[in-house]
Amino acid sequence: MSARAVEAWALEPLNRFVHEAQVRLVLLMTPAGQVLAQSGFSRAVDVMSAAALGAAIMASTGELAKQLGQRAFAAVNHQGVRHGIFLSGFSAGRAPLVGLVVYDLDVSSLGLVQLFFEQLAAELAAASPKDAAPKQVLAADFERELSSSLNTLFGR
């Protein structure tokens, strides 16, 4: 399944990452859970849940690092029997972003995901617009923005 993006500049690097790292699902979002691009998801509700959970994990691990007097953790990896989940923050020019990746252990590996995720982060940093200010989403506009993003992500 091909990737879809709210921010068009994220599409090509994301497609390349999916192809090279052979991953099942990818979500690129802001630390607040606002989705920029996705690959592999078929339902909007799954994107919303994954974005909310991913953002929550980043927030709690970030706070944990703060409690330990450390900088934020570079990445979190959770390995199950058949799938692995990789969550990492990175900077793509304008603002910090978060990548959530789900991979099959039969097809890919943590090493491959880490390797190509570094490339993805560098490509996104290079592709992101340098002069545009980050778009502020007001609480009043949140639902409309969310619907609009999900419509874009699922081609409606």
Add this chain to the structure above:
Amino acid sequence: MTGTGFERALDSVTRVRGVRGAMLVAGDDGLVVAEQLMEGIKGTAVAALAASLSSRLKRAMDAGGVGPGIFWHLQCEQGALLVVPAASGVLVVAVTDPDVNVGLVRLELKRAAETVG
């Protein structure tokens, strides 16, 4: 086995003339366990891609009914990649010059694989 033990296992491989580096790689996840590499060799990339190749080769060998792989030698224009999988699933990897004594490197890789377990 301790980190020092891993380093010692790699020492005997890197001592062979023409070996540019050796590393122990977790076969399942492609992460570096220990490494002794010359400058310019991207250890994490070699580890991730060698482990990925290993899992695909394993599937090909299973499909072909030829049993598990015991040694691979990938000869390239400007060097070679030699790998011996240890019983534990760790891969012992050597990056070499093109004209290295392959037999000797294989012997040392096998010894290292036995040490690693």
